[in-house]
Amino acid sequence: MRILNKNSYITFSGICLLSSFNLMAQDTLRTNPDVENQLKLLVENQIERPQGQITINQDPKITHLLDVKSKMDKDGAFSDRYKIQLYYGNLNQANDIKKSADTAFPEWRTSIKWETPNYKVWLGNYRSRLEADRALMQVRKEFPSAFIFKPEK
Structure with a gap:
């Protein structure tokens, strides 16, 4: 049989000690009803833990920036969008076309x-493109030379 070295001997004795303490605790629970009743009371009367509260302190400018970004998203500043061109020419005629298109x-x-x-x-x-095509059908009634395009950034 092999002789245990010092580390193995210490580990083996620790395991034996722990198992003997475990057996003693089980015997105490079986023989002492007061300890068993106290454990039952602890389990039955567990106190609910209070709910944690989180407080977020943020700069009000963040909310403002998020509002500006959502508005820019709706206006199409961040993505490819389609437009309809109504006129190409001099400034006076362009202003007249713009006024009639606005009305x-x-x-x-x-x-x-x-x-x-x-x-x-x-x-x-x-x-x-589908949304632009639907709008173009209405626009061509007033401006027959209108066409759809995607502006370059």
């Missing part, structure tokens, strides 16, 4: 963009 289609925003040497009148800001 005919108040639900869509119109804008005038300058591209050397002419002005463009743009209508709307559509998220999809």
